[in-house]
Amino acid sequence: MNDAAQKPSSESPSRNEADRVLIFDTTLRDGEQSPGAAMTLEDKLKVAAVLDEMGIDIIEAGFPISSNGDFEAVCEIAKIVKNSVVCGLSRSSFADIDRAGEAVKFAKRPRIHTFISTSPVHRKWKLQMDAEQVIAAAGASVARARNYTDNVEWSAEDATRTERDVLLRCCEIAIKQGATTINIPDTVGYSVPEEYYALIKMLRETVPGGDKVVWSTHCHNDLGMAVANSLAGVRAGARQIECTINGLGERAGNAALEEIVMAMKVRNDVLPYWTDVDATHFTRASKLVASVSAFPVQYNKAIVGRNAFAHESGIHQDGMLKNTETYEIMTPESVGLSKSTLSLGKLSGRAAFRDKLKQLGYEHLGDNAFQDAFRRFKDLADKKKLVFDEDIEALVDQEVATQTNRIKVIALEVVAGTGGPQKAKITLEVDGRNETREATGDGPVDATFKAIKAIVPHEARLPLYQVMAVTEGTDAQAEVMVRLEEDGRQVTGRGSDTDTMVASARAYVVALNKLMMKRQRGPAAQMMVS
Structure with a gap:
């Protein structure tokens, strides 16, 4: 194994600018579209600050026209972000674009991301537009966005299910109108890596002006291939990946940012690309996003799952x-x-x-x-x-505490419930000999202690009996503490087991063993032992 694989650093071995991949985080926009994952303004500001700190290149802060709350969030994020580009999403309508432009104007480095659906199924059922109308709208939306910023991204929604000639013409007009980034989304997670690689390669090599723009991936995980498709796009020449922390997103989610970055770091021998993202922030960012979105991370999730290491x-x-x-x-x-x-x-x-x-x-x-x-x-x-x-x-x-003790718990059977009476049958090893007794009592604990007392007679008083859970969950191990007092001598015994009755018997026996040792040591030992 090479050193890069075992001990990835914040810098990739290769720093050739042509191999740099921009990380476009859409946790606050696409991630928030997950049903039930809505975040408050305060939550979004916290996440944006962490993303900025870890070196994310572009933060898609929201969809400004979708609500006043989203507009406010994009505005406030634009004000606090120090290094990252702050992006606002818009559809191709001028009202959307104007609202996005108004929101990102506070950013040091603003971007407008405008999109339109291009696939036949989306054109027919979602837009009620033909291909020519969609192509014209793509060009007009980019031109409008350029009035606000020269950093304009254009996306073909459902690109992987779009006819190649229509997709080519849409990309061409978007570039001609001034788009600097062209995004090719696999919106419904339909593609496979070889297919997505071929699509990006074809567009880069065929679309006029394709060598002058940044090509971007945006892959969903419906078939579990979002990360693989994104990396296939990079191999084909894409130099921006759109992704989210924890893979948060609609349906099966988006490509997971942490998996993308670590794949390039760990396997830089076959993925010779690099980013400016500081991966040491991943665990903190993952926990924050999981908390504010109320979307827990699966235990075996790569990189940031509880069981990943x-x-x-x-x-x-x-x-x-x-x-x-x-x-x-x-x-x-x-x-x-x-x-x-x-x-x-x-x-x-x-x-x-x-x-x-x-x-x-x-x-x-x-x-x-x-x-x-x-x-x-x-x-x-x-x-x-x-x-x-x-x-x-x-x-x-x-x-x-018990390895040299004279009394040990061997077996215990308890009968409890509302029918009564409660019974206990216990077997103890006393000085190497097993003895068994049964007793009834006012509850299973009382019956257990009476059965022990029948085997080991004593006059000790029970001033304390305490039960606590050592760990969480219904299968938690119970820890019982018992205090016995006899002739001014006090001893404390502790016992633990997932069965509270067994733990109680063990604690009582531990206390009895200590009491017997005190008897042997005499007056000098008359102090509490715990």
Whole structure:
């Protein structure tokens, strides 16, 4: 593996200007069109500030004529953005273009992005226009936009389903009227990479003036090929990619910005292009967009998903501990994460468990204690989908506390419910011998403690019984704390399990063991142990 693949930097190995790809972010416009993803003005300003900071070339801030709120958002974003071009979208109507021009006038570097549908199905059912009318409207809209700025982008909506001769003529007239960027959208995610590559290549080589403009991609993900199509367009000569953070967008979404950029960084050997985007902002930007749009990121999403740098398989974890290059083609730091995660679960092995114990401060755990703790961890992992650090600490603390104890919980059966009476049957190992007792009580906890007391008679009082969830979720591990008091001696026992009754029994037994040790040590030990 080459260094560029394993440790991508903010700069690509090649900085030839001809290989530079402009990143056009449309999270605030196309991304917001996702049903339920509407953002407030304050939200949009936060996102725009992050995009500007990370080095996005063009920020499409909104669709000014769509609402007063969108117009205001574009105006305010135009005022705060320091480096990026700020773009407003418009249809081909003059009213749309005028409204966009009014909104972006506050930007240091304004752009108007005007579009019209060009495909037969859109012309017939959406516009009720023929091809000649669409071609004429394309030229007129660019000419109108040029009254406001010399940075004009023109798009052929549904370009990939448009007749080639109509698309050629539309692009030609848009360039003739002064468009500086020509965008070829795969609006419904219909294309495949080879087809999209051929389309961009044909347009660049055939349209008069095609060598004087920037060709742009805008690919949707309906067939899961938005990123692949976008990169195919770049290989064919496009030098702008329209994309969104997290791939946010209508239906199946847009090409994901973070995937586009990292693909070029990690595989610069076959994609020898570069951008000015600082990828270390990706994790922060992803979380912000997910929060303000209320669209969570899927766990296995490339680059920014929760599991993108997480490893649970024991074989993978062992490899990661020896050399991260075994299972990671980029560093987590390169996208703004502090480190990879070795997620502990039922597939994890001893190497990962020992490493986790070391991180938690249990590096001096003896061999027998380690094996016992690992066995209990595997038992817990069979019951829980996710095992958290707090889970590990709870079970290891309990193991350390009980490894030399005289009393151990072997088995517990509880009958509870509204029918009553509540019953408990418990088996304890006491000094190497198993004993079983049953008891009824005022609730399952009371019955359990009475059954324990029947095996290990004592007069200790129970001044405290406390239950808390160690981690979140319905499968959370419960941690129970029990305090016993006898003749002025107080002891505290803790127990944990996904079954609260089992955790309660363990906590009670831990406290009993401490109480027995205090009895042996006499008056000098009469202080609370926790």
